[in-house]
Amino acid sequence: MFKTGQKVVHHSYGAGVITAIEEQMLDSQTRRYYVIALTDAGKDSQLMVPEDRVSKRLRPLASGQELRRAMKVLSSKPRELPTDVKERTALITERLSSRETLRTAEVIRDLAWRHRQKRASRSDDKLLKRALEMLAREVALQQGIGMEEAAAQLQAKIAVQET
Numbered sequence: 001m002f003k004t005g006q007k008v009v010h011h012s013y014g015a016g017v018i019t020a021i022e023e024q025m026l027d028s029q030t031r032r033y034y035v036i037a038l039t040d041a042g043k044d045s046q047l048m049v050p051e052d053r054v055s056k057r058l059r060p061l062a063s064g065q066e067l068r069r070a071m072k073v074l075s076s077k078p079r080e081l082p083t084d085v086k087e088r089t090a091l092i093t094e095r096l097s098s099r100e101t102l103r104t105a106e107v108i109r110d111l112a113w114r115h116r117q118k119r120a121s122r123s124d125d126k127l128l129k130r131a132l133e134m135l136a137r138e139v140a141l142q143q144g145i146g147m148e149e150a151a152a153q154l155q156a157k158i159a160v161q162e163t
Contacts, residue, residue, distance in 0.1 A: 001054055002034060007061035007141055011099040013047055014137035015039045015061060022048075034058070039137040039147070062101040067142055070105035070135065074157035078113035079106070085121050092127050101138065107131045112158045 002008060002018055009015045016036040023030050032051040036058075049057050062070070082088045092111070095103040111128040114120045120128070132154060140150035 002058065002060075008036065008058045009061055009099065009101075009134075009138055010036065010038075010047060010049065011057050011059075011097055013038055014134040015141040016047065016137075017141070019046070021051075039141045059099050061142055062138055064142060066101050067139060070101045071153070071157050073102055073105040074109050074112075074154060075160045076109060078110045081110050081114060085123060088121075089123050089127070092124075092131075096127070096131060096134070101135070104131050104135050108135060108154065108158065 004018050004020060006018050007015065008018060013036075016038040018034050019037045020035040022033050022035055024033060033048040034051065034054055036047045036049065038045045038047060082091060092107050095107050108128065108131045111120065111124050111131070114124055115128060132151065136147055136150040136154055139145070139153060140147050143150065
């Protein structure tokens, strides 16, 4: 499936590199885990994903072409989100859990617009921050740059968003 050294994206934590595939004993059962060093998340920040959950939690890093499309989405015209907070949060959470780069970019675009319109809830702001961090990690890993530079690229695209 995936190999050591491969760049991947975890659906909740963002981008990283598989540093090892280890076997560990838990409750008298040996299980295989993919060990992932998360991008720019701290020196000792790693994640272990059980082999039987890899297909649901990991995907390969987006290609340069996919990330260019995501950057275009960021500056495109936003879609109106539901006015009900619970409904909006459910929609956004579903988009983010899809594990698709373009869907994450759509979330950022739509929530950033809502934030600028002074219509964002605290929940919206938290989800926007999470989505920005996830996409910034992926951009940073794909381009070989730091998180700050990747985040600045995202913010620059959002700043020229169509209305």
